[in-house]
Amino acid sequence: MPTDDGSTAGESGAHRLGRRPSTTQAELSHVALTLFAERGFDDTTVDDIAAAAGIGRRTFFRYFASKNDLPWGDFEAQLDGMRRHLDGLPDDLPLMDAVCRAVIEFNRVPAEEVPWHRQRMRLLLGVPALLAHSTLKFQAWRDVVAEYAARRLGVPADSLEPQALAWTMLGIALSAYEQWLLREDADLTELLESALRMLGERFST
Amino acid sequence: MPTDDGSTAGESGAHRLGRRPSTTQAELSHVALTLFAERGFDDTTVDDIAAAAGIGRRTFFRYFASKNDLPWGDFEAQLDGMRRHLDGLPDDLPLMDAVCRAVIEFNRVPAEEVPWHRQRMRLLLGVPALLAHSTLKFQAWRDVVAEYAARRLGVPADSLEPQALAWTMLGIALSAYEQWLLREDADLTELLESALRMLGERFST
């Protein structure tokens, strides 16, 4: 799950009224990630981050709803991308194939961003507080998958089949991520593909 | 996931030395669940709970590591039960069958406890803070499944196959729980069975 980061900056001149923001989500996220790498997540306070970014503590909470949201960047934008990707797939592609393909695409990261992504995911899956918080993000991700599956199956999005499918895909993706983090030279896409293949084989008996 | 509750009380005379505890986990859990039902989780403070239970706030945190742990009761004991159940299964039972059976058994609740269990699960899956915290409990649950699968497959417990399997089983179980909570007359065991069946069918193509 590439969590955005770069380039939601305050460019694109749309500024008509009022004082202009003194920083950006991406900037804050970057400052924080650096501090986390140095001192660890738990030993970095929001005050530290705000100070390092040169803003007030109160202002920090206007850019991020919580300290836990810092590593996620603009996850909503990512989800929108995945939604669009799914909707663009042909309807004659089997459901499972479509979903698998979307999962793989969603988790494709440009080579130059791999180290950053690694660090972010190591944080997200390694720090208990962040792992817990991730659940809420994953829920939104699951909803995207479930809604697509529901449409394809012609059933409500909250019914068993799409929900179970979404959960399963999440599980597969996270297993692959865990493997990825274990070895520095591992390739995420390959791991995802092999995990998806495995699931099919194991269940087909 | 029946989360224990009843009967770890201070009975079973094993009391040799020192002042005796003034309450029990189960008692506190019960008091808290009642308050949650009345005012909601977020509007019930730890002070409220401690006061209602007639203990000090500091003492509360000696019975539960956090407010979030309240609905879980003694989950570790449950996990031990599941571990034992798995280890008791014959090795010639196919892996998937064994795991499925364990999941179903683990989530079997006596009829008289169903209403309590419903309330607890509604809380756990419905309150964001609790859902997030649940991740950490689920992780322990997944480890139990993964360790069994790893033993059966003769691979390390942190390798892809057992981990993906464990994630998948968790997903299936939680999907079933969500369905269960949607309809008052639903039967949890039936839902689990049908969800597991569905997964097999969908992936076998």
Place this chain on the structure above:
DNA sequence: GATACTAATGACACCGAGTGCCGAATGGAA
């Protein structure tokens, strides 16, 4: 019964996350 030992209690002080409130700062537009 007095004493020693053990374990649980609860008061106090403290930290960090998160929020409501409000005046001050900063920009564009009239």
Place this chain on the structure above:
DNA sequence: TTCCATTCGGCACTCGGTGTCATTAGTATC
């Protein structure tokens, strides 16, 4: 320059959680 919109940031507060320590309530021993 004035008006208005928007962001900023200080302050005070709530709540969850922790470390410390004296106190209390038990049991065992003499």
